[in-house]
Amino acid sequence: MASIKDVAKEAGVSVATVSRVMNNRGYISKETRRKVEKAMEAIDYHPNQIARALQRSQSYFIGIIVPDSNHPFFSDLIKYVEMRANEKNYKLLICNSLEDPEKEANYISMLRQNQVDGIIMCSHTMNIESYKKVTFPIVSFDRFISPNIPCVGSDNFRGGELATEHLIQSGCKRLLHISGPLDLDILSNRRRDAFVITCMKYGVAYDIIEGAHNKLTFDYFWSFITEKLSPEELHKYDGIFCSNDIVAYALYIYAQQQGLQVPEQLKIIGYDNHSFTRMLQNPKLTTIMQPSDRIGSMLTNTLIQMIEAEEDDPHVNNTTVDVTLIKGDTT
Missing domain, CATH: 1.10.260.40 (lambda repressor-like DNA-binding domains)
Structure with missing residues (x-):
């Protein structure tokens, strides 16, 4: 040998x-x-990975906790995390929290018991104090937790700004934002902040419908839209910025059913540009792309940097990844 x-x-x-x-x-x-x-x-x-692990007191396993790996964005993200981890000779354990705080806490405990070297946390239903009790390396996606836990995320404020300005510059006079849940202090809520500030800057009338927890499926968002947005209310708006692409597609179908022509009467912008969005071409959705490949790579690099850092130099910085407007057929 x-x-x-x-x-x-x-x-x-x-x-x-x-x-x-x-x-x-x-x-x-x-x-x-x-x-x-x-x-x-x-x-x-x-x-010999076993010998290497024993020599360095490492398992060469990392965990990733996501809300739902069936969601196209998180499916993409997991793929790129696994690819980068494999390049660094690490293996990946995948956990779905389904946005259940108890399940999320149990997964952290399970990963600790299985002696993973660190965790990439993409599900954020537990309170911040619970994360601070974790004693091994952890990197957060899209949520500032503490100075000792680095965060990687896209420029959500700029994404909201790009989307809102695009609708206004396309001639929209009354806008709606369908947001995610606003009760958690997560960076994706900066999209809502940018929407409000940009509408006020240009003197454009606007409304907000706040999203709900626990569901990331098309069926759920379809039910949510049809319940929260009556046909009469829908006709009040000529531009809608959605918190993700699945919401935007559900809204597009709903608008078509109500006799609204997109984009002539109603312009729609989504957020993510994940693989599902890129696959569907009728219509090609106007959206804000947050690059899951770069985010996944940065999450993995940051965590491994923490795992392999010398004890006297564990510091790593937060990382913000640029976003891009992708013009499609819905604006």
Whole structure:
């Protein structure tokens, strides 16, 4: 069986250099990394992950807790987290909280008992104090929890601003925002803040319908829209900014059923531009893209940086990822 010494000999480098390549630690030039990887392939060398884990007191497992992995955005996000984790020789455990605080707490406890090296937290139904009790590395998506827990998210305020300005510049005079739940201090609520501020800036009349908890399915959002927005109320608006693309598609179908022409009589903008949105082309939705590939990569990189940091240098920064307006057929 080939050993790390055999790899070093084949690549013409030291054992220490091979170790740094395998553990992604320290500076390694691209050429040296290429030589080591080529040598490992040539002699069919596979690192002993169990031995590495014992040596470094790590499991090389990380957990991710999401509200619902069936939701297209979180499905995309999980894919990119897993891809980046795999590049770093980590494995991923996936947990669905279904936005249940008790379930979320149980998953954190379960992941701790299974000795994961850290958690990416995308479900935020527990109170902030509960997160602060977690004693291993944790990275949050879209929610500031504490200075010791870094947060990665898209520029939600800019996204709300882009969407609202686009509707106004397209000639809309009365706007509606269908938001997510506003009782949690999560960054996605900055979309609502930007909507209000932008409408006030341009002197445009507006209303807000607040979203609800626990459901991320098309059927739920269809029921929500038809219950909260009567046909008579729907006809009052000529522009609607939705908190996500599934809401926007449900709204589009509802508007069509009520005899409204989109975008001639009603303009609709969604949020996410996940794989489901990109797949459907009739209509092609106008939306705000928050890049799940970059977000997933940053979440994973940040967590692994914390896991592998020296004890005297555990600090990592919060990260904000830019968003982009994608013009489609609904505005």
